[in-house]
Amino acid sequence: MSGPTLASMIQRLSSSAADVDGLLFGHVTYIAPSTLPDDDSAQTTLDSQLVATISGFLCFPSLLSFYDSLGRVDTSRLSSTTHLNHKPLIGWFSSRRKTPLRPSMREFCVTRSLSSTPNLSLPIQNSDPDSLFAPSIFLLFTTPLQDQFIQTNQYRAFHFQSSRPCFNPLSIDVVNIGPSFRGHYGSFSPTSALPFLSCELRSLTPMNEDRNEETLIGMKQTEKDQSLLDTCAEGMQVGRLSRLIGPEATNYTAGLEDLYEKMLLKTESLARLVEASSAKVLEQENLNRKLRYKVARSVGVE
Structure with missing residues (x-):
């Protein structure tokens, strides 16, 4: 995700009066491996070759915005929200203060219900037309348990694996303009020609x-x-x-x-x-x- 997007999310979450949640929008791209292994048995998984890019978000004013207390997604409200944004849905996020940086049981149920909701899967770029990606990205924001002089925000991304229901931690790459991030623009293609x-x-x-x-x-x-x-x-x-x-x-x-x-x-x-x-x-x-x-x-x- 880009630096301005992350900064906008943190500013919105920090200025909220209570814990909030919301939806994540973006796209998923298939990245072909740059090196070929000598051993034919060394096969990389599809998940390791997928890159999810967060390009936007929608923050609700409180928790339980598109799901109930048991973590069941309200498809009617979710469909109307995603239709108004006109962007592919790739997951959701939750922000809670002074709590451990690990998903709760309710967040697990919400992500599981969201990833299994029909008609929400998006096509994977640079891949087969039949390849689809379910909205299974979960981004968690928390603050330290103890008060600090400097405002600190912690965040971690997870991918929900539906084959064996569990969360897999993901690395977050914040893309900014600079020499160290020049490699991100090697395959740039304009979207507003x-x-x-x-x-x-x-x-x-x-x-x-x-x-x-x-x-x-x-x-x-x-x-x-x-x-x-x-x-x-x-x-x-x-x-x-x-x-x-x-x-x-x-x-x-x-x-x-x-x-x-x-x-x-x-x-x-x-x-x-x-x-x-x-x-x-x-x-x-x-x-x-x-x-x-x-x-x-x-x-x-x-």
């Missing part, structure tokens, strides 16, 4: 470009392409992008650099919007906490 635009090679010359824009169909297509381009680049014109295609593209290196810069500007503006919305959400949570405190205090006085 440029949209498909009808930038034809005939638009390389200014004469053809003006002729294309003078027609009604060309103007409508240009407006459509411009609206698509605005979603991923800030202030980039379709006409300039058209001239970057074809044999004369080598003369427009500066244009490519400008396109990349404007894409970064778009990403920066989106990041600022997310930062502003997160600040408003935190402000609203603090306001709700104060209101709950006032209501509880007024009820106690009465």
Whole structure:
């Protein structure tokens, strides 16, 4: 999982008034072994070649959010929650304070029920189309039993093995940007590429470009392409992008650099919007906490 995702989870759990739990979203990738053993009998298991990546989470305000006290999953509530997130479910997490860092019997039952729930398995990337992975990842957060001057959060990941019901501890690799993590980006593939635009090679010359824009169909297509381009680049014109295609593209290196810069500007503006919305959400949570405190205090006085 990424460093910002883990930091966001810890911040959300630390700011909660009580113990909470939630769902984990992401994907599972099959990693082919890089070395081949000399001994044919030395076979690695499938679990050792699977990498689960946590890309998001959903935190509920209290425990027993999608299951009952016996650890049985409420499929109706779980289905509505996962449908709204539009992300594959790979497991769940639990946060409890001043408790040992080991799963409880209820958490064992919840994970077992979740992994056996039908229609929740997700396909494994870079594997056979029929290969599925049940949501069997469990992430546990706790705090030390004794109070400390520095706030400390402990966490450990587990994988539930349904063949012989038990928890297997997993190693957590927090991916951050830096030289030591450069290997994680060796097989990088963009997930938000440029949209498909009808930038034809005939638009390389200014004469053809003006002729294309003078027609009604060309103007409508240009407006459509411009609206698509605005979603991923800030202030980039379709006409300039058209001239970057074809044999004369080598003369427009500066244009490519400008396109990349404007894409970064778009990403920066989106990041600022997310930062502003997160600040408003935190402000609203603090306001709700104060209101709950006032209501509880007024009820106690009465």
